Amino acid sequence: MALPTYQPKRVFIGRLKHGADLLQELTRIVNEENIRTGSISGIGGLIRGAVAFYNQQTKQYERIELNESLEITSLAGNVSIFKQRSFPHAHITLSDKQGRAFGGHLTQGCEIWACEVVIQELEGGTLTREFDETTGLPLWKDSSIL
Numbered sequence: 001m002a003l004p005t006y007q008p009k010r011v012f013i014g015r016l017k018h019g020a021d022l023l024q025e026l027t028r029i030v031n032e033e034n035i036r037t038g039s040i041s042g043i044g045g046l047i048r049g050a051v052a053f054y055n056q057q058t059k060q061y062e063r064i065e066l067n068e069s070l071e072i073t074s075l076a077g078n079v080s081i082f083k084q085r086s087f088p089h090a091h092i093t094l095s096d097k098q099g100r101a102f103g104g105h106l107t108q109g110c111e112i113w114a115c116e117v118v119i120q121e122l123e124g125g126t127l128t129r130e131f132d133e134t135t136g137l138p139l140w141k142d143s144s145i146l
């Protein structure tokens with residue numbers, strides 16, 4: 001099977017709005033800029049956070065609330081198409097004042113203190129998510145399996 005390949009296109013580098021929701025901001029930016037495929041990275045801090053853990057037995061996301069100020073030690077994700085829209089999928093690692101780390105799937109509820117992001121747009125075929133029976137997740141289509 002021929003693997004899909006992509007070429008670098010635009011790179012967006014910027015600071016996100018204080019007080020805004022991190023996932024909502026990423027979703028807004030990738031849709032406003034029509035970024036259909038890409039990668040996301042970032043660092044910064046949150047006023048409060050929330051992450052999700054995907055329970056493989058129940059096939060449901062379990063939400064974890066973190067009601068304190070946190071460092072974003074790593075934000076890593078990608079952009080593809082889901083339900084005809086640009087869809088950011090990211091995971092985040094957060095640390096508290098003792099340096100203890102928490103992490104998971106980026107979900108709504110991460111209130112930005114400060115956040116610097118780099119979004120690399122990629123050009124190539126359309127990378128689309130569809131429901132995957134085995135995992136219960138909207139994953140990239142079979143044509144993108146390595």
Ligand code: ZN
Nearest residue numbers: 089090105106
């Ligand atoms: Zn995830």
